[in-house]
Amino acid sequence: MTTREDVLNYVEDEGVKFIRLGFYDLFGKQKNVSIMPRQLNRAFEKGVAIDATQIFPGCTHEGTDLIIKPDPSTMVLLPWRSMENGVIHMVCDLYTIDGKPFEADTRLLLKRVLQSVASQDLEVLMAAKNEFYLFERDENGNPTKKPFDHGGYMDVAPLDQGENIRREICLILEEMGLDPHKSYHQSGPGQNEIDFHFSDPLQAADEASLFKWVVRTTANSNGLYADFSAKPLEDQAGSSMHVQVRFVEGLKKRDAFIAGLLKYLPEMQLFMCSSPLSVKRLASVNAPGRFDVSDTVRNVMVRIPPLAKDVIEVRLPDSLTNPYLNFALVLIAGLQGIEENLDLPKNADRPVASSLKEAKELVQTSQLIEQTLHPDLVNAYLAVEEEC
Template identity: 35%
Template sequence: MDRQQEFVLRTIEERDIRFVRLWFTDVLGMLKSVAVAPAELEEAFAEGIGFDGSSIEGLARVFEADMLVLPDASTFQVLPWRDETPGTARMFADIRLPDGSASLADPRYVLQRALAKAADKGLTFYTHPEIEFYLFESKLRPDGQPVPVDNAGFFDHVPRGTGHDFRRAAISLLESMGISVEFSHHEGGPGQNEIDLRYADALSTADNIMTFRAVVKEVALAQGYFASFMPKPLQGQPGSGMHTHVSLFEGDRNAFHAAGSPYQLSETGRQFIAGILRHAAEITAVTNQWVNSYKRLWGGAEAPAHVCWGHNNRSAMVRVPMYKPTKGQSTRVEIRSLDSSANPYLAYAVLLAAGMKGIDEGYQLPPEAEDDVWSLTDRERRAMGIDPLPASLDHAIHLMEGSDLVAETLGEHVFEFFLRNKKAEWAAYRDQVTHFELDQYLYRL
């Protein structure tokens, strides 16, 4: 037993923890949990806890159902919203097969595998997400529409505002769990908020995002509201994205930084961006996995619908933020297409794979977009070599289906299940008769 595991067992005894939840996600990024008694933890660390994997989306088929959850002691935290005595704690868990080998269907392992490939080249992948979400009243309107908790806008300071109190409570819980928060503010839509997590390695960030979603929903329920990470919950209002700043480090050196080069961006950084852009369309089904995602991407309001990059250009899919001369280590790239409802393990795995492909193959970075890409005509964008992102989940699925990069990164099991699930989602969506169609056609035709 290592020191971290010993620390966990000692803390559980000292703080009277009676319930330990082991967290993991299914292929779609939905948080799953199994509670174990403290007395079972020592064995769980050594051998894992058995469960029926066939009951979880995408983890196993019925004939290979027996699986294990193996807790990661480094992720141990007491759940602060369960502050009663006895207490409750959580750890993230890795999914294992009965022989102890990693499950190829575990999204956390998909990211670990991608990170290991980068580590073999001496590189560590760091990420910093800006997570947007909406806060709604607990009761819907009679027509079924959600009611935002306020009518404020971007950076608005509302006296005694619901958002202030909510963000303060959520951030306090996050920081009590060791998750550092960098910024928070009201976003552009009514009831829309943003909380930015501090830089961390990509695996820690993905774990933190899953914890973040749980904390936000718990605080919302405690305050009589509900929180949603749906990409586009309100017509005519901004969608909720998860802009993510990324960088690669070689030890303590930022591999994206080169003093004196344009925007202080190294050749490695330029090739990484080129990889993201070249493979953007085929990874979009993973970074934007819901039917509703494409209403955010194509709904304007600075959502990136076109494959291009720019310096401080917020209409571009990839942005190189303003460089701070005294902070070369902060040179980074912002990827603006992700949803805040994406599976972070899979999304960060395909982003890293695309960027690394650009580095490995020496991709050349195309010219930057200096104009507001949304204000250009289709002809102007074509003349500039700016292609669109997929316009629908159906389109994104077809592009992903032919992608060797995505298939290799996700692995055969996750790749096939993900496509099968998304095709079923699109078929169900296509079968719907919407209010729009009834309003437009019922009495006219």
């Protein structure tokens, strides 16, 4: 694991000129501050102050500032920058002015949930499978809804025009030390998918968050626009982020974990599908419209891959949503199933919420959400607009 001293030595030895300190709002949108190398040691020790009212306007922390401190284990070199002006990136944790963890931070939430995972004698790895669209830009550089190609599921060139873009994305990810697994054209015109290998859940969430930035940056450098929204084209497939969990230890608890997902994911739908377009995606023919499980049918909410019985795949989250929060909620629901020693239901078939209003009502009556999520986080999602 990369340490603080490793980062400081790397910056000095390699002549790094800029350090980007990244962090995420409650919805998983990346923010960043850039500092010079001479400020790095201070950033590790005391952090960098940010105006929290701009990033977390509804939160109830003391004062108007928060402190971000870089996590040295997340250091990556940005390969699209020349080494003459080298730039490294680190993900930051959030603190209040008095040095306490910022309780509404979703990365902190995932860290704490992972402590509960360990207490259950479980060892899990996680991975994300992201779908996104590539659209052309107009003569002024503005995004359009014109797909980059008209290929279909796993098509090849010339129908698939995104192959070179995906290859470039995967090579950049590898240069950054990330681990893409496979890539291919998805079913919608201009729609693509890139999957990751399994890794530690916190690392997997960091990678899933950085992934969107890499995709957007690469698309932009090729004159394109990358769209991660739930359903950018009315009559085409929506985009999701499938969350996979692999049981390294504790496979005997898998059924109780799945039972927890089926029981509690409905209460969590708002956080994983938080826009009006989410409702349209879940209403599509190919989307998982009911909370069910199968090891033979692919299009279900909780899927057990036929060749990997130690893996489960949750297909509820949109591709645009917060990976830290999605990963944490999947684990919270599964752990609750283990805690209650739930049996896997024989006929799990509960429909998804048909509107954001209904999803919000489920949140407001959920004891599990009340017990596990900070009120500021819950209120931020309850305040999302219900109409496009």
